[in-house]
Amino acid sequence: TLQATFYGHTYDNPFMNASGVHCMTMTELDALADSAAGSFVTKSATAEAREGNPEPRYVNVDLGSINSMGLPNLGLDYYLDYAIKRQASHPDQPFVMSVASYQGFDEYVANMRKIQESDYTGLVELNLSCPNVPGKPQMAYDFEDTDRLLTEIFAFYTKPFGVKLPPYFDIMHFDKIAAVLNQFDLKFVNCINSIGNGLYIDEVTDTVVIKPKGGFGGIGGEYVKPTALANVRALKQRLNPSIEIIGTGGILTGRDAYEHLLCGASMLQVGTQLEKEGLGVFERLTKELLAILEAKGYASIAEFKGMLGTL
Ligand code: DHB
Numbered sequence: 001t002l003q004a005t006f007y008g009h010t011y012d013n014p015f016m017n018a019s020g021v022h023c024m025t026m027t028e029l030d031a032l033a034d035s036a037a038g039s040f041v042t043k044s045a046t047a048e049a050r051e052g053n054p055e056p057r058y059v060n061v062d063l064g065s066i067n068s069m070g071l072p073n074l075g076l077d078y079y080l081d082y083a084i085k086r087q088a089s090h091p092d093q094p095f096v097m098s099v100a101s102y103q104g105f106d107e108y109v110a111n112m113r114k115i116q117e118s119d120y121t122g123l124v125e126l127n128l129s130c131p132n133v134p135g136k137p138q139m140a141y142d143f144e145d146t147d148r149l150l151t152e153i154f155a156f157y158t159k160p161f162g163v164k165l166p167p168y169f170d171i172m173h174f175d176k177i178a179a180v181l182n183q184f185d186l187k188f189v190n191c192i193n194s195i196g197n198g199l200y201i202d203e204v205t206d207t208v209v210i211k212p213k214g215g216f217g218g219i220g221g222e223y224v225k226p227t228a229l230a231n232v233r234a235l236k237q238r239l240n241p242s243i244e245i246i247g248t249g250g251i252l253t254g255r256d257a258y259e260h261l262l263c264g265a266s267m268l269q270v271g272t273q274l275e276k277e278g279l280g281v282f283e284r285l286t287k288e289l290l291a292i293l294e295a296k297g298y299a300s301i302a303e304f305k306g307m308l309g310t311l
Contacts, residue, residue, distance in 0.1 A: 001299070045074075054212060064222050071100060096123045124160070163189050191246070192228045232265050246267045253285070253288055
């Protein structure tokens with residue numbers, strides 16, 4: 001069995017979409033819910049609906065993708081309304097609501113306050129790592145602001161939530177973010193968002209391939225797997241055991257999924273490969289991962305989760 005336990009619920013399998021892919025509209029969200037994915041997450045919502053950055057703003061390339069979407073979304077009320085209705089109609093199929101901010105600190109707080117005051121009681125993924133808003137830094141690269149923000153939110157917020165993190169590249173930074181996060185009753189962290197502000201160049205035109213920010217954008221896909229695995233592993237080793245990990249980044253095959261689980265992930269999100277392959281990716285990944293478990297003689301994910309070998 002591929003059953004995955006995450007924050008008190010058992011899912012048929014650990015696979016979800018990564019926020020931003022196939023999750024903008026109710027139609028897309030319902031299709032995810034009806035797919036072979038174990039669960040799903042909504043597009044990161046801002047207080048007001050947004051058109052996002054000018055196109056082209058997402059491009060698939062051989063080894064992954066580059067994007068600078070700029071938080072296009074239908075607004076917090078839209079996703080909150082969907083979440084409340086979905087929770088009432090399908091109480092046995094939990095999902096995750098992603099919440100971001102366009103303006104910065106105060107909007108994060110206001111968005112969480114609105115959810116606190118709503119009837120939605122399910123999981124929220126607070127996105128501290130959008131790299132694509134011109135002039136706005138990624139919140140989770142500022143450890144003091146992240147500490148201040150979580151302190152302010154935990155002063156009033158009583159429902160379960162976790163945070164979506166950007167990739168870190170220095171051992172000191174793993175130590176620092178873990179020390180901040182361990183002060184709070186977070187239910188999960190999701191590692192990683194895209195590797196921010198990469199640059200891809202078209203070899204025919206000698207130009208960048210996306211329009212916003214002079215071509216700089218978040219990198220996903222095969223490029224990011226080693227970074228993602230390192231972040232899942234490093235955070236798993238440092239965080240309170242009560243904080244679960246969602247592994248995201250470079251999951252194209254059952255083997256990639258297996259490696260994220262070895263590093264300690266409980267759930268797994270698929271972004272670039274879902275965009276490239278469509279919803280059928282979830283059936284393929286579940287088959288490939290199940291075949292690996294069978295070949296290795298494991299009856300369940302619990303038998304190897306977090307058990308990465310070292311030399
Ligand atoms: C966008 C990109 C992200 O990586 C993210 O976490 C949130 C939003 C975007 O550009 O829309």
